Amino acid sequence: MALISIKDLALGYDRMTVADGINFEVNEGDYLCIVGENGSGKSTLMKTLLHLQAPISGSIEVGDGLKADEIGYLPQQTVVQRDFPASVWEIVLSGFQSHMGLRPFYTAEEKKIALENMAHMGISEFKKRSYRELSGGQQQRVLLARALCATRKVLLLDEPVSGLDPKVTAEMYELIKELNDSGITIIMISHDIQAAVRYASHILHIGKEVYFGTKEEYVNSEEGRFFLRNGGDLA
Amino acid sequence: MIDKLTLYMSFPYVRYALIVGVFIALSSSLLGVTLVLKRFSYIGDGLSHVAFGAMAVASVLKIANQELLILPVTVLCAIVLLRTGQRAMIKGDAAIAMLSVGSLAFGYILMNVFSASANVSGDVCSTLFGSASILTLTKDEVVLCAVLSAVVVVMFILLYNKIFAVTFDENFSRATGVRADVYNLMIAIMIALIIVISMNLVGSLLISALVIFPAISAMRLFNSFRGVTIFSAVLSVVCAFAGMIISILTGTPVGSTIVVTDVLAFAIISGIGAIKGGA
Numbered sequence A: 001m002a003l004i005s006i007k008d009l010a011l012g013y014d015r016m017t018v019a020d021g022i023n024f025e026v027n028e029g030d031y032l033c034i035v036g037e038n039g040s041g042k043s044t045l046m047k048t049l050l051h052l053q054a055p056i057s058g059s060i061e062v063g064d065g066l067k068a069d070e071i072g073y074l075p076q077q078t079v080v081q082r083d084f085p086a087s088v089w090e091i092v093l094s095g096f097q098s099h100m101g102l103r104p105f106y107t108a109e110e111k112k113i114a115l116e117n118m119a120h121m122g123i124s125e126f127k128k129r130s131y132r133e134l135s136g137g138q139q140q141r142v143l144l145a146r147a148l149c150a151t152r153k154v155l156l157l158d159e160p161v162s163g164l165d166p167k168v169t170a171e172m173y174e175l176i177k178e179l180n181d182s183g184i185t186i187i188m189i190s191h192d193i194q195a196a197v198r199y200a201s202h203i204l205h206i207g208k209e210v211y212f213g214t215k216e217e218y219v220n221s222e223e224g225r226f227f228l229r230n231g232g233d234l235a
Numbered sequence B: 001m002i003d004k005l006t007l008y009m010s011f012p013y014v015r016y017a018l019i020v021g022v023f024i025a026l027s028s029s030l031l032g033v034t035l036v037l038k039r040f041s042y043i044g045d046g047l048s049h050v051a052f053g054a055m056a057v058a059s060v061l062k063i064a065n066q067e068l069l070i071l072p073v074t075v076l077c078a079i080v081l082l083r084t085g086q087r088a089m090i091k092g093d094a095a096i097a098m099l100s101v102g103s104l105a106f107g108y109i110l111m112n113v114f115s116a117s118a119n120v121s122g123d124v125c126s127t128l129f130g131s132a133s134i135l136t137l138t139k140d141e142v143v144l145c146a147v148l149s150a151v152v153v154v155m156f157i158l159l160y161n162k163i164f165a166v167t168f169d170e171n172f173s174r175a176t177g178v179r180a181d182v183y184n185l186m187i188a189i190m191i192a193l194i195i196v197i198s199m200n201l202v203g204s205l206l207i208s209a210l211v212i213f214p215a216i217s218a219m220r221l222f223n224s225f226r227g228v229t230i231f232s233a234v235l236s237v238v239c240a241f242a243g244m245i246i247s248i249l250t251g252t253p254v255g256s257t258i259v260v261t262d263v264l265a266f267a268i269i270s271g272i273g274a275i276k277g278g279a
Helices: A042-049 A088-100 A108-120 A136-150 A166-181 A193-199 A215-220 A222-229 B002-009 B012-030 B032-037 B041-060 B067-087 B092-114 B120-129 B132-136 B139-168 B170-175 B180-202 B207-221 B225-250 B254-278
Strands: A004-013 A016-026 A031-035 A057-062 A071-074 A154-158 A185-189 A202-205 A211-214
Touching: A004 A042, A016 A042, A016 A057, A016 A202, A016 A211, A031 A042, A031 A193, A042 A154, A042 A185, A071 A136, A071 B170, A088 A108, A088 A136, A088 B139, A108 A136, A136 A154, A136 A166, A136 B170, A166 A185, A166 A193, A193 A215, A193 A222, A202 A215, A202 A222, A211 A215, A215 A222, B002 B012, B002 B225, B012 B032, B012 B139, B012 B180, B012 B207, B012 B225, B012 B254, B032 B041, B032 B139, B032 B207, B032 B225, B041 B067, B041 B092, B041 B180, B041 B207, B067 B092, B067 B180, B139 B170, B139 B180, B139 B225, B170 B180, B180 B207, B180 B254, B207 B225, B207 B254, B225 B254
Parallel strands: A031 A185, A031 A202, A071 A154, A154 A185
Antiparallel strands: A004 A016, A004 A057, A202 A211
């Protein structure tokens, strides 16, 4: 059984359908890119996958022993966070909240894992620094380290490179690739079709036509060819 | 001046007032950062007006222990406000404005029509701005205040990491299965508790100052959530203590003096922050 299977999903707000007829599945180790024009429902799909919003119809099933809350999430940054007084350490540790239930404090084991995740993301030296002083790329690494504290199985990334310069963008993609190679399933929303085609194993294209398939199938499909020909970068 | 202070200190009600003031200042400062960052500041303000209305009802009904009525009413309104903020039937800030001016007007009418006191405007003024009432607390009230403050402090320590997570990134928390609604509710209950205990010290109009100023000041100087929280608690206690001493010595109103001390501290700290930031 697949890790996540989506059947006949329709998405939207206040009974207004934004996208429908979405069918896809994600298996362990996949790298799925979700692409589509602005307003095609990519972010709504992400929120629905994360149970932040109820679907209009259809079903989301999780399998293979994945619990609904074992999904790590790299959100787009919010306004609140830009002037939030928080150290990198505090933010990374907060990823463990999902496993804590009513337990008030972090354990030594959790602190150790948090340190490992920070080392993995190359942000150990920023441990005591304030999040709001870091560059955009560094902030994304902090949030990735936090997401890794929440899960080792599936990561959902919402436009992880938006606002980053080309060099940092490339580094970010390499980092995500490494995570994927180490066995973590990646689901990423992206504007950047070129990168999607380069790194992903599967592509979900939503919009008027919904397309789901492996990267190779997509590149040769009608939607994919049209999309790639039109400059790729849809932003 | 020292003599005067020693003389005043020999009165038990002055000592009570100082103790209660310190407790209130400590607990009220804790949630300041969360309220400011979650854009909840106005909820505290709205709730304090609700507490005023409840107090008017309590005094008309001649309830001996007014907290027993004010507390549940304020907690209830905190929950209602938080819910409407999320669902947006009536927009959050509009709902708060309606509730807060509504209860101000309602409370004032009640106090005018039913008050047995000869000095209605004096009563109203002291409820709104805090009066010398901090100096007239009975031992029971001191104990109640201390217990409620202790409840807030203990709740805050136990929920500290969760409050941080929910404040920093509510969507991430929800997505990874943290029960953000429950913790938002806890925060609302704590705000209500804080407002009820702070009314004694600064009156219902000035409560927000007690909650917000130390937090904003601390955010100018510190970069971690822990640093900000600890510094704002210390600053709040120091300002409240200094404010009370000044007011005892000079005869100025207690609540306003404390708030003015907080404002001055904010100005000084902003200055230091600017110099530090510029260097």
